[in-house]
Amino acid sequence: MPELPEVESVARQLRPRMVGRRITAVWWDPQSRFTDIGEAAGRDVSELRRRGKYMLALLQADGRVDLELVMHLGMTGAFRFRGDGWVPDVYVRATLTLDDAILDFRDVRRFGRLTVVPAGDYATIATLAHLGPEPLGPQFQPDQFHAALARSRMSVKAQLLSQRPVAGVGNIYADEALWRARINPRARRIGRERAARLWEAIRAVLREAIEREGTTFRDYQMINGESGRNATFLVAYGQYGRPCPRCGETLRRILVAGRGTTYCPRCQRS
DNA sequence: CTAACTACCTGAACGC
DNA sequence: TGCGTTCAGGTAGTTA
Numbered sequence: 001m002p003e004l005p006e007v008e009s010v011a012r013q014l015r016p017r018m019v020g021r022r023i024t025a026v027w028w029d030p031q032s033r034f035t036d037i038g039e040a041a042g043r044d045v046s047e048l049r050r051r052g053k054y055m056l057a058l059l060q061a062d063g064r065v066d067l068e069l070v071m072h073l074g075m076t077g078a079f080r081f082r083g084d085g086w087v088p089d090v091y092v093r094a095t096l097t098l099d100d101a102i103l104d105f106r107d108v109r110r111f112g113r114l115t116v117v118p119a120g121d122y123a124t125i126a127t128l129a130h131l132g133p134e135p136l137g138p139q140f141q142p143d144q145f146h147a148a149l150a151r152s153r154m155s156v157k158a159q160l161l162s163q164r165p166v167a168g169v170g171n172i173y174a175d176e177a178l179w180r181a182r183i184n185p186r187a188r189r190i191g192r193e194r195a196a197r198l199w200e201a202i203r204a205v206l207r208e209a210i211e212r213e214g215t216t217f218r219d220y221q222m223i224n225g226e227s228g229r230n231a232t233f234l235v236a237y238g239q240y241g242r243p244c245p246r247c248g249e250t251l252r253r254i255l256v257a258g259r260g261t262t263y264c265p266r267c268q269r270s
Numbered sequence: 271c272t273a274a275c276t277a278c279c280t281g282a283a284c285g286c
Numbered sequence: 287t288g289c290g291t292t293c294a295g296g297t298a299g300t301t302a
């Protein structure tokens with residue numbers, strides 16, 4: 001379940017090996033739900049950005065950026081360069097041939113997506129088009145975050161997962177941040193003070209996870225095939241049945257927005 | 271429009 | 287040991 005820290009770690013490794021290269025050919029599994037990425041062929045990658053859980057490769061032809069390759073890892077997506085101890089297997093769903101390397105996109109569960117859009121035009125990708133601010137960027141501010149949460153009547157966890165109040169938070173870091181901020185995942189009205197606490201918790205949890213290059217349970221790998229080191233630091237996500245490290249109460253597992261959710265019934269009361 | 275629900279996908283874990 | 291069932295979860299599409 002790659003979320004912002006995992007995608008950031010992948011982007012950091014991908015960037016130096018993609019930017020400045022020409023995509024000479026592309027292949028994708030016709031059975032995948034990828035839209036056509038054929039337009040990427042023959043273009044140069046001028047920049048690799050990350051927005052939330054998306055990676056965006058700016059593509060230029062004749063020195064002008066006109067297209068964008070949008071990449072999402074979904075649940076099990078990973079990029080690997082041929083060589084590097086990596087040999088392609090049956091789960092490779094797309095291949096980008098660069099002028100000096102071959103890059104495979106491997107995705108066991110096929111939840112990942114690659115698609116080419118006109119530069120900056122995300123009309124066909126609703127989540128990206130309505131994506132909230134970067135949690136570690138200057139646009140993400142406590143008051144604005146409070147106002148964004150107040151605009152919806154969904155539970156706070158469902159809102160985080162929607163990517164609208166803030167970009168890049170998924171199931172793992174939502175549970176971690178809500179635990180840290182002592183907010184019940186089902187809470188629907190979040191006051192200014194608690195919004196500010198959650199704002200801080202999201203930033204802290206993501207910053208720490210990025211330092212450890214993400215959380216690996218099973219599938220997430222970086223370009224070099226290595227795992228992230230954050231899994232052993234998780235306090236809430238998947239820790240149900242264990243005592244809360246803060247108050248000792250047994251952490252409970254519930255379903256929120258259709259997702260497994262772990263929280264502390266004592267210190268995350270409301 | 272909003273919010274809730276479901277499908278997608280496949281290996282791992284579980285139950286008998 | 288073997289086989290069937292359930293679970294995980296980000297997003298898109300559908301429904302109310």
